[in-house]
Amino acid sequence: MRKTLYVLLALALIATAAGCNRSKTNGKKLTIAVIPKGTSHEFWKSIHAGAIKAQRELSTNGAEIEIIWKGPLREDDRDQQIQVVEGFTSQGVNGIVLAPLDNRALARPVEEAKSAGVPTVIIDSALESNSIVSFVATDNRKGGMLGADRLGELLGGKGKVILLRYAEGSASTEEREAGFLQEMKQKYPNIELISTTEYAGATREKAKSASENLLNRFGDDVQGIFCPNESTTAGMLSALQDIGKAGKVMFVGFDTSQTFVDAMRAKQLHGIVVQNPFNMGYLGVRTMVEQLQGKLVEKRIDTGVTMITPDNLEAAETQALLHPPLDQYLK
Known part of the structure; x- marks a missing residue:
C-alpha cells in the first residue's frame, strides 16, 4: 500500500512539472526570430544552419518550433537591425536570438522587447544591457x-x-x-x-x-x-x-x-x-527554448575557439570545424 502511494505521488509530481512547462508555453508553437549581423558571410550561414539543427531536434522531441531568419542587408546598418528587432517585437514572437551590430545601439530595442514580454538571447557579440537571457558566444x-x-x-x-x-x-x-x-x-x-x-x-x-x-x-x-x-x-x-x-x-x-x-x-x-558558429546558432536557439519552457539557463555560454595552422589543417577535428553541414540544414 505504502509503495503504491509513493508511486502515485511520484507520478503526480511529474505531471505537475510537465504542466508547469506546458503552462509556460501554453502548449503552442514557439516562434523564435534569429537576427544575425548580416546574411552574406559564411559565418552567418553556419549560425543559420545551427539554428535549424536545434529547431529540428527540438521538434523531434515534441516541441513545435518555428525559426524566422532575418538580418540587415549590410553589416554596418545598425538602423535596419534595430528595425528588425522592433518589427519582431511588434509581431509578438516568443523569443529573439540576436547578434547585435552595436553593443550599445541595440540595447534599447532589446530592453523594449523584454518589456513587451519578448526575451532575447545574445549571440556572437556582447550587448551592454542586463535585459538579456544569456550570452552565447566565443571567448x-x-x-x-x-x-x-x-x-x-x-x-x-x-x-x-x-x-x-x-x-x-x-x-x-x-x-x-x-x-x-x-x-x-x-x-x-x-x-x-x-x-x-x-x-x-x-x-x-x-x-x-x-x-x-x-x-x-x-x-x-x-x-x-x-x-x-x-x-x-x-x-x-x-x-x-x-x-x-x-x-x-x-x-x-x-x-x-x-x-x-x-x-x-x-x-x-x-x-x-x-x-564554432554552427554551435553558436544551435546553442542560441536551444537556450532560448529552454528559457521559454521555464528551465534555468546559464548566463554565459562559451562556444569555443581554435587556432588552425597548416600543421593541423587536415586533422579530422579541424575539417569538422571548417566544413559544417550547411547543405543538410539550409537546402
Whole structure:
C-alpha cells in the first residue's frame, strides 16, 4: 500500500512539472526570430544552419518550433537591425536570438522587447544591457590572444606588425583586437606595432581598400599582420595577393572560408582563429527554448575557439570545424 502511494505521488509530481512547462508555453508553437549581423558571410550561414539543427531536434522531441531568419542587408546598418528587432517585437514572437551590430545601439530595442514580454538571447557579440537571457558566444579575447601568439611565434618574437581593425561598436571584434594587443604587449615586447588604429569597415570591398592603404604606407616595413574577422581577413589577403606579397608577410586571420583554406595550403595565410558558429546558432536557439519552457539557463555560454595552422589543417577535428553541414540544414 505504502509503495503504491509513493508511486502515485511520484507520478503526480511529474505531471505537475510537465504542466508547469506546458503552462509556460501554453502548449503552442514557439516562434523564435534569429537576427544575425548580416546574411552574406559564411559565418552567418553556419549560425543559420545551427539554428535549424536545434529547431529540428527540438521538434523531434515534441516541441513545435518555428525559426524566422532575418538580418540587415549590410553589416554596418545598425538602423535596419534595430528595425528588425522592433518589427519582431511588434509581431509578438516568443523569443529573439540576436547578434547585435552595436553593443550599445541595440540595447534599447532589446530592453523594449523584454518589456513587451519578448526575451532575447545574445549571440556572437556582447550587448551592454542586463535585459538579456544569456550570452552565447566565443571567448573573443582569448581568440585575439591566440592570434597574437601565432604571429609572435611566426616572427620569432621580433618584427613590425599591423592590426587592421573591423568596425567601431562591434563588441566581438573589439574584444579580439584588445586580446591581440594585450598579448602582444605582454609576451612579445620586441614586436613593434606600427599600425593599430585603422578600421576596415563592414564589407570585403571596404576591407580591401583599407588594406591597400595600409600596405601603401607600411608595405616595405611590415612583417606580420593580424585581422579580426572574415571580411578583414579576405580584404587583406586579396590586397597582399595583388601586390605579390601574399606569403612573404606573416599573416594570421580570423574565421574561415574555402578561400582561406586554399590560401593556407598555398602558404599565403599562416593561421586562422576559428570559432564554432554552427554551435553558436544551435546553442542560441536551444537556450532560448529552454528559457521559454521555464528551465534555468546559464548566463554565459562559451562556444569555443581554435587556432588552425597548416600543421593541423587536415586533422579530422579541424575539417569538422571548417566544413559544417550547411547543405543538410539550409537546402
